[in-house]
Amino acid sequence: MTTDTFPKAARRTALLGGVEVTIQGMAKGSGMIAPDMATMLSFVATDAALPAALLQAMLSAGVKRTFNCITVDSDTSTSDMVLLFATGAAGNAPPASTAPDAPELAAFRQALDSLLEELALMVIRDGEGATKLMTIDVTGAVSDDSAWRVAMAIGNSPLVKTAIAGEDANWGRVVMAVGKCGEPADRDTLSVSIGGVCIAQNGTVRDGYDETPVVAHMKGQEISIAVDLGLGEGHARAWSCDLTHGYIDINGSYRS
């Protein structure tokens, strides 16, 4: 049984060794989604001629910032996977360097990352019962890993996800999620913005905060939450969706 509601595929091209190469990918999955590459499946294929180890390194780096930054319900499947196949049919010259960050690979890497993000976001948009996409940016963390854990805690919080479903800019629940995740954070340096509007700064509601534009933002389908921890340079972006009656229907009533 699948609960996917639309096919998920994406395509990119990039110049590599003077030749245009193509990357195509597809994914399936909408619940039990909090990939930790390990029932989310994604297959990516390219005609680029590149060594397997280099492809794996670029794929791992790309997945870290895309598929491993999405969550529908915090539940991780036992069979999550992203596979990248390369046929070499494009006939590009082999890269002089096999360092994943080599400049000559920049266009390919960028195309791959962009394709992975598009596929990962398709999975979230089709999250079981989801009606809204939540993009969570965390900055000012002590490290990128710490920022990622904070972003995922916000994305996984049932109270944040139900507030989004209820179209309420409940920044207090965002602060709660920051607080519970165990990462370094300080109420007095914390800022929270929703829909690009700074609501709370240094731990308190900003003087003159006007809820009107934020209320309008919450009625949309693309919700943006930004948290600045004010501690360091670490940053991360994660994506989640709202938690609605649809999720309960799909996962609680599937036998009736």
Add this chain to the structure above:
Amino acid sequence: MTTDTFPKAARRTALLGGVEVTIQGMAKGSGMIAPDMATMLSFVATDAALPAALLQAMLSAGVKRTFNCITVDSDTSTSDMVLLFATGAAGNAPPASTAPDAPELAAFRQALDSLLEELALMVIRDGEGATKLMTIDVTGAVSDDSAWRVAMAIGNSPLVKTAIAGEDANWGRVVMAVGKCGEPADRDTLSVSIGGVCIAQNGTVRDGYDETPVVAHMKGQEISIAVDLGLGEGHARAWSCDLTHGYIDINGSYRS
């Protein structure tokens, strides 16, 4: 605003230094419940005459196995607390030992632990939208802490919680939760029982498994899940509730 639907109070008596002492407690809370002693409030009072440090040690030990083993929604409040007051009015003789595990304190300790468990379970039974209490026993873990993390991962899984709401003995979702939590576990030594009936043993469905009694169990309000990891002596018990449309109503529609 509170979403509690009933008052939560409990009482125990115990013999201490030849005198009957009383312990009374109350709690509030039904959502944002995954206490990590820090909106869940609990106050316990006793007339026992016992030193503060000893009371704190016994309370901390009791809370570890009760309030810190419950979860409604995995969201931790910033103000969870359990406070224990002792008036000394019972006039018991001061204990000769101030070791929390001293035999002369056994009756008091047992009464306190039992009261804490009763209060903690009241919180879960009144979990936002909850219709069923889930008791999760994990045995065979490499340590008690590891068992606790596995039990809480099962209790926090939206897919397990919606399966309980849907009255489905979905042992596969239980295995998923074990697998995602990052604790030592081995599919080939894993056993899962629901309602006291062993469903899966050593990683596969038990020969002759008859779903009938388990289906009946799932229709009740007290659901028991037991997982044996088959690795060591570590064990823990945690309590959670099902995830229903009621939770979404309370937390997604509170402004309308």
